[in-house]
Amino acid sequence: MEMTLPTAEHAGYVTLAAKPSPRIVKTHVPISFAPRGVSKPQNQVKVLVMMRNPKDSAVSYYHFNRRLCQVAGLAEPPVWKEYAQAFVGGKVKYGDYCDHVLGWWQMWDDPHFLFLKYEDMKKDLLSSVKTIATFLEIALDEATIAAIAEESTFNRMKEDFGRSKWPTKRIIPRKGIVGDWKNWLSPDESKAFDSWCEGKLSGTGLNFDFE
Numbered sequence: 001m002e003m004t005l006p007t008a009e010h011a012g013y014v015t016l017a018a019k020p021s022p023r024i025v026k027t028h029v030p031i032s033f034a035p036r037g038v039s040k041p042q043n044q045v046k047v048l049v050m051m052r053n054p055k056d057s058a059v060s061y062y063h064f065n066r067r068l069c070q071v072a073g074l075a076e077p078p079v080w081k082e083y084a085q086a087f088v089g090g091k092v093k094y095g096d097y098c099d100h101v102l103g104w105w106q107m108w109d110d111p112h113f114l115f116l117k118y119e120d121m122k123k124d125l126l127s128s129v130k131t132i133a134t135f136l137e138i139a140l141d142e143a144t145i146a147a148i149a150e151e152s153t154f155n156r157m158k159e160d161f162g163r164s165k166w167p168t169k170r171i172i173p174r175k176g177i178v179g180d181w182k183n184w185l186s187p188d189e190s191k192a193f194d195s196w197c198e199g200k201l202s203g204t205g206l207n208f209d210f211e
Helices: 012-018 054-072 080-088 097-105 118-123 125-135 142-151 154-162 187-201
Strands: 047-051 113-117
Touching: 047 097, 054 080, 054 097, 054 187, 080 187, 097 113, 097 187, 113 118, 113 125, 118 125, 125 142, 142 154
Parallel strands: 047 113
Antiparallel strands: none
């Protein structure tokens, strides 16, 4: 919603506004920037909120930014040590990650919302597909659900993204695993992330699996 492709005639939100319902809207914006139709949904609107543990999110975002700079011919982003400090300090695009997910999490008891965690989907993708189908009130047989789950695996999606005509889409998939942060965060950096998450998330009911 907030992005505009180089070949597009109009901004993403303008193009989406002109599309007839039902439609799918994808966005990365915090809830405070989302239109009321998304942040305060009514009637048949359904909102899926995807979340990933902050440590793996930081590593994934770091590598995406590095690849994006190479594709777009931009200056190299900060080295990992500097980037990790910036991430914990909320000095990255879209701001503080914990604040971002907590903004949406305040709607956890609203029936228009379904919150899904990447780690849970990696553990049991089939169950996640069933949960989404139920949330969307779509009746699917077991064979269809299994087929959707298969097409939604990381390896299958990486193949699909790799065939995209858009370089910025081809660079998105990397490893797709849980716990890769262990290969990047030093013990001190890991403790800094733990302290940050504890300070932000304690008592909110929002918890993440880190491995």
